[in-house]
Amino acid sequence: MSVATLLDRAKSQGVMIATAESCTGGMVAAALTDIPGSSAVVDRGFVTYTNDAKQQMLGVQAETLDAYGAVSEKVAQQMAHGALRNSNAQLTVSITGIAGPGGSEFKPEGRVCFGLAAKGQKTITETVEFxxxxxxxxxxxxxxxxxxxxxRGLSSIA
Incomplete structure (x- = not known):
């Protein structure tokens, strides 16, 4: 689905969107706001590149970061929840990963964790190895x- 179609669907459903991004540095919010009229749908974007920013802006728990690391589904989940809690959005997406160069044997380059949260819905998390x-x-x-x-989130809250 094109970004314009996504925005049209969100607008017709009365859904506002927020993003919580780390390794993409705001690229999702930029893609959404490149479309004229996106202000009817896009509430805000959080670029939380550091662990401190994740904690301060989104309420990610230090214990979670210590136990799982920033690149984890647990952190992605807390980022998505924080974006939902700290915005007027009904649907949020979060991204945390290792874009490269580098990585480790435990967290290789190209591993990205995502969270999708919607008011009244079960939060979805997943890891993609790009x-x-x-x-x-x-x-x-x-x-x-x-x-x-x-x-996909729009379809689940339709």
Whole structure:
């Protein structure tokens, strides 16, 4: 589904969207707000690149970061919940990952964790292994996956 179609569907459903982004640095919010009229749907975006920002802006728990690391479904879940709690949105998507270069044997380059939260719905988290495609391609793939998640989220709250 195109971004314009996603925004049209959200508008027709009366759904506001917020994003919580780490490795994509606001690329999802930018893709959404590139479309004229997006202010009817996009409430805000949180770019929380550091652990401190994740904690301060989204309420991610230090214990969660210590236990699982920033690149984890648990952190993605807390980011999505924080965006929902700290916005006027009914639907949020979160992204945290390792775009590269680098990574480790436990958290390789190209691993990205996502969260999708909607008021009154069970939160969805998932991890996608995009592989070592290079920083730009991992970030673009993560952006596109997050937009797809938002589309799926709209279908679940329709």
């Amino acid at each position: 592989g070592a495609l290079g920083r730009d391609k991992v970030r673009l793939a993560a952006r596109d996956h997050a937009l797809d998640l938002l589309s």
